[in-house]
Amino acid sequence: MNINIFYDHVSFRLKGKAKILELIKKVIRSEKKIPGDLNIIITNDDSLLSINREFLKHNYFTDVIAFDYSSGKIVSGEIYVSFDTIKRNASNYKVSLKKEFLRVIIHGTLHLCGYNDSNSVEKDNMHKLEDKWIIEYERIVL
Secondary structure (H helix, E strand, C coil), X not given: CCEEEEECCCCCCCCCHHHHHHHHHHHHHHCCCEEEEEEEEEECHHXXXXXXXXXXXXXXXXXXXXXXXXXXXXXXXXXXXXXXXXXXXXXXXXXXXXXXXXXXXHHHHHHHCCCCCCCHHHHHHHHHHHHHHXXXXXXXXX
């Protein structure tokens, strides 16, 4: 099991990486699954838009795209996040950059665990889980 964080076209560098990786493992294990190989790629709007167009055929900006390579109970995949969109959303929602970043990483992890957000009920469920795990992260670091 390897969880890696990569940076692509951004000067931003994540602080407290070990605690975030610990949280990702907890999220996965809470779903009765096993953390496998995960890559988190922090990039910019243009790169994520290009991925969105090429692989999902969507022509709009987004904060996260998850590619699921899981097998059985082993959760593996890639989570691409746009630092530009996360930064904008943090300002729009009046939350810290760290909190919004956590929300997006948790969101991508939940997708890899099998959650969807294609309707309002699924979106509400994922949002509640994101809130739960953000509170758990704050407990870990305090």
